[in-house]
């Protein structure tokens with residue numbers, strides 16, 4: 001789950017390389033969030049829970065990036 005949260009960070013905060021499983025763009029060239037989520041869904045056999053959790057992690061990551069952007073702007 002920590003790996004997925006890491007992979008869901010906005011692209012501008014990380015270096016993007018191809019996912020080692022599906023080849024789509026992924027932070028740090030690790031397995032992308034899509035591939036990791038599929039693995040997690042299969043593991044717990046509950047797609048809905050994974051989708052809901054992923055959405056909230058993604059929203060939190062985006063909010064964090066936005067706040068950091070404002071903080072940077074306020075410092076100038």
Ligand SMILES: [Zn+2]
Pocket residue numbers: 019020021022023024026031032033034035036
């Ligand atoms: Zn992938």
